[in-house]
Amino acid sequence: MELRHLRYFVAVAEERNFTRAAERLHIAQPPLSRQIQQLEEDLGVALIEKGSRPLKLTEAGQFFLAHAKPLLDQVRDLKAMTQRVGKLERTLSVGFVASTLYGLLPDIIRRYRERHPEVEVTLHEMTTVEQLKALKEGRIDVGFGRIKSEDPSIRRIRLRDERMVVALPSGHRLAERKEGVRLRDLIHEPLLVYPKAPRPSFADQVLAAFSEANLTPDHVTEVRELQIAMGLVAAGQGISIVPESVLGMHHRNVVYLPIEDDHAFSPVLFSVRHMDRSPELENMLAAVYSIYDDMGLRYEMGRL
Numbered sequence: 472m473e474l475r476h477l478r479y480f481v482a483v484a485e486e487r488n489f490t491r492a493a494e495r496l497h498i499a500q501p502p503l504s505r506q507i508q509q510l511e512e513d514l515g516v517a518l519i520e521k522g523s524r525p526l527k528l529t530e531a532g533q534f535f536l537a538h539a540k541p542l543l544d545q546v547r548d549l550k551a552m553t554q555r556v557g558k559l560e561r562t563l564s565v566g567f568v569a570s571t572l573y574g575l576l577p578d579i580i581r582r583y584r585e586r587h588p589e590v591e592v593t594l595h596e597m598t599t600v601e602q603l604k605a606l607k608e609g610r611i612d613v614g615f616g617r618i619k620s621e622d623p624s625i626r627r628i629r630l631r632d633e634r635m636v637v638a639l640p641s642g643h644r645l646a647e648r649k650e651g652v653r654l655r656d657l658i659h660e661p662l663l664v665y666p667k668a669p670r671p672s673f674a675d676q677v678l679a680a681f682s683e684a685n686l687t688p689d690h691v692t693e694v695r696e697l698q699i700a701m702g703l704v705a706a707g708q709g710i711s712i713v714p715e716s717v718l719g720m721h722h723r724n725v726v727y728l729p730i731e732d733d734h735a736f737s738p739v740l741f742s743v744r745h746m747d748r749s750p751e752l753e754n755m756l757a758a759v760y761s762i763y764d765d766m767g768l769r770y771e772m773g774r775l
């Protein structure tokens with residue numbers, strides 16, 4: 472059994488159709504069918520129920536699929552990490568969600584660069600969902616994001632929980648308040664959430680905070696990204712809910728107030744490939760915690 476048999480079988484099982492699987496694999500259908508037949512002969516069991524449309528897996532097929540997928544993930548990780556180890560110059564590609572750029576990310580990257588000038592650091596703005604794909608494809612080595620995922624090929628460390636704040640246009644009836652607001656004070660306001668895609672995203676975290684409080688906002692508009700949401704708030708088109716870091720954005724005509732509900736928090740997550748234990752990652756984690764210490768922030772220390 473070769474790795475290509477696993478790849479072909481996973482494509483057929485996921486697409487539930489030989490034609491679509493062949494297209495996805497960029498091969499013709501007859502050789503794909505032959506390879507699956509060869510695999511079944513080699514294993515001595517049927518993996519696909521004969522004549523089923525759409526295609527159905529046998530019990531053995533389901534078992535094989537469940538184990539083949541993590542194996543392929545490991546092979547892909549192994550490739551990305553071996554390429555990393557083999558490189559003479561040390562590099563670290565960092566994916567980050569936009570909100571962190573207005574908060575602690577610049578301090579953390581500066582600290583890391585001061586401590587490790589020999590490492591070439593590159594930064595790439597992307598959503599958490601995009602980070603997971605980029606990690607698996609070896610395009611980034613670490614992602615700073617906000618959305619939890621159950622992907623077994625990714626290791627996640629929850630760095631801290633960050634309070635959500637509401638961004639209001641200056642002159643808004645709530646903007647003069649000295650104390651914070653509750654989510655229930657916001658349900659009749661036009662709410663701008665971001666990013667529209669890919670999902671799940673911070674937009675879902677904000678909507679989940681309302682539903683956890685048994686509330687439904689009246690008017691929700693999804694916008695492409697944080698910067699658009701904030702521009703629209705400044706223009707008086709609505710309000711938005713953002714992590715506290717965004718206070719660093721200093722937008723003219725925008726006022727921020729803390730949200731006082733107990734669960735109105737967004738986590739900051741550190742994600743890496745499951746097998747990756749490179750010193751660059753340990754050092755990046757140490758840079759994060761040293762900035763937290765300097766800022767007097769509360770956190771629970773995680774390990775790679």
Ligand code: BEZ
Nearest residue numbers: 571574575576615739759
């Ligand atoms: C934070 O805000 O906690 C954070 C931001 C960027 C990278 C790591 C942590």
